[in-house]
Amino acid sequence: MSKGILSGMRVIEASAFVAAPLGGMTLAQMGADVIRIDPLGGGLDHRRWPVTADNTSLFWCGLNKSKRSVALDLASAEGRELAMALITAPGEDAGLFLTNFPPRGWLDHDKLRARREDLIQLTVQGDRHGGSAVDYTINSRVGIPYITGDERGAATNEAVNHVLPAWDLITGQMVAVGLLAAERHRLKTGQGQHVKLALEDVALAAVSHLGLIAEAQLGQQRERHGNELFGAFGRDFKTADGERVIVVGLTLKQWQALCDAMGLNEAVSALGERLGLDLNLEGDRFRARKELGAMVEGWMARHTYVEVAASLTKQGACWGRYQTLAELVTQDEACSVANPMFGLIDQPGAGKYLAAGLPLNFSGLERVPVGVAPTLGQHTAEVLSEILGITQAQYGGMVDRGLAAR
Structure with a gap:
């Protein structure tokens, strides 16, 4: 034992x-x-x-x-x-x-x-x-x-x-x-x-550790942003066959991987010039989240989940699939005895x-x-x-x- x-x-x-x-x-x-x-x-x-x-x-x-x-x-x-x-x-x-x-x-x-x-x-x-x-x-x-x-x-x-x-x-x-x-x-x-x-x-x-108290004390009112990641780019999207995934571009490496996976580099560069933003900066990605979201949404709508998963994984992007608890315990290897943390x-x-x-x-x-x-x-x-x-x-x-x- x-x-x-x-x-x-x-x-x-x-x-x-x-x-x-x-x-x-x-x-x-x-x-x-x-x-x-x-x-x-x-x-x-x-x-x-x-x-x-x-x-x-x-x-x-x-x-x-x-x-x-x-x-x-x-x-x-x-x-x-x-x-x-x-x-x-x-x-x-x-x-x-x-x-x-x-x-x-x-x-x-x-x-x-x-x-x-x-x-x-x-x-x-x-x-x-x-x-x-x-x-x-x-x-x-x-x-x-x-x-x-x-x-x-x-x-x-x-x-x-x-x-x-x-x-x-x-x-x-x-x-x-x-x-x-x-x-x-x-x-x-x-x-x-x-x-x-x-x-x-x-x-x-x-x-306090997350900066929320300081933000309020300094007079900045945090707003609701639904499913969008505050201060960077990230939210949920639907694929062509109805699966839902989340993509996150918090760091520059993560953001570049997303753009490469979706072939959005030229469009993103043009958007940054039009808006006067440097989209290599996470804060500017948050400011342009609606426009960037529309681009990603369009790409997702043209690809099935299998295609999306393959492209994002190939580029090392930060992403995840939404799944129910039932799907977690029946389909996800991480939630199984293959993970040594678990036992029956x-x-x-x-x-x-x-x-x-x-x-x-x-x-x-x-x-x-x-x-x-x-x-x-x-x-x-x-x-x-x-x-x-x-x-x-x-x-x-x-x-x-x-x-x-x-």
């Missing part, structure tokens, strides 16, 4: 939905022993859509691969005591706790730190004050829905939401980074700490399907095979015995009292 780069590390997780479970799973797929604690019957996200016909959450299974599951009666004092004991159990590579629940009660950092002084706790928050927020409410605040969608939407001030929880996904990766950074600090100093990570701050940082798993409650492992490929280690998500409470007896020394007889008594999963 391959061992991941974080083999030996133990992380206790109490979480729900995307960011925190994703952070925990990222560590688990690198080999850490990530133990998720849930209440009996499952937490807030245990039945989150999409679900199978028998109500198994593919969402929950997807974000909890390679973890171990402990289910306890967290409404009882004894159940909370067991959870706190797991979080603060001794061990040089233990004492790491991840949650996105409010840090109070048994999740309170000061209470936990009183049991283990070098505890590292990372708490994912909605906003920096600890208020409630989710990806979609944060997205509405940072202005993205007002620069997304068809340019005609600006007239009605229409907001356009999106289906990808971008801030959750970034936060999940920062969870892993934050825990590893704090653990490195502890190795050097012996000190634990409480790390707080606000979804709101992650989104604000991202739009037999997920309890859901069946056999393709699942992704860790995108990182470490040259010094073999890839860790993709693991399944546990069933709720699957490892309760095992974990309590291994970490807290609870015997089989003691565990049987817990089950009889309704304290732990059977």
